[in-house]
Structures are given as structure tokens and as C-alpha cells.
Amino acid sequence: MATLLDHPDLTAEQRKNLILNYLPPDVDEEYLKNLFSNLGAVEYVRIIRDKNTQKSMGYAFAKYFDTEPADRAVKEFDGFQIGEKVMRVNYARPPSEKNQKHQHLYRQLSRKPNRARYHENVQ
Secondary structure (H helix, E strand, C coil): CCCHHHCCCCCHHHHCEEEEECCCCCCCHHHHHHHHHCCCCEEEEEEEECCCCCCEEEEEEEEECCHHHHHHHHHHHCCCEECCEECEEEECCCCCHHHHHHHHHHHHHHCCCCHHHHHHHHC
């Protein structure tokens, strides 16, 4: 189980953001928001879904308005069983500079090619 002592480098704002791992495919945002709201006001819960199928990828992000309930959620809900899965809860790390560069390159590569520009360069 993670504790705040495991993450001394996180700011108060970063401690409000949680990652929820190992979620069952049928869990929804409403269920998670209701569950996490038992500890304090939740700003949002967002389940990450496959872009094409819209099926859950098994993890989500939750953000509290305050750090205290977020800290309690890490302690109380890490290891919480939902259906057949045991959910893991931890502080969400901000994207690293390396990952941000990779995301930028991926976005560039995933754009549809400009055929007119390609045609000009080939001739």
C-alpha cells in the first residue's frame, strides 16, 4: 500500500490526482465517483477507453478538490475489491518530459498525410 511517505516529491496539487488501476470492464464513472465521494468532494472521474471500441482499458483517473480526502482514498481504496478485480489506487504522476515528446511525435505521425504536399515533393 502506497503512503505519502512514498511520494515526498509530489506537490499538494499533484496529490489531488489519483490513478485507479485494475478496474473491471463493466465499472462506470458514476459508480467510481459515488465510491470515492464517500471520503470527500470529487471533481471528476474519467475512465480511459479504447479510441475505437470505447471499451474500458481498465484504469481511470480521479481528482479531488482537496488533498486530505485524496490521501485517505489512496490508503483506504488501494486493494479494494470491485467484482473480480482488486483495484489499485495511487497518486497519478504528471506526464514526464520524455512522454510528452513521444506524444507530440505520435500526434504528428498519426495525422493524415497532406497528399498535395506529398505530390509537390515527389515531382
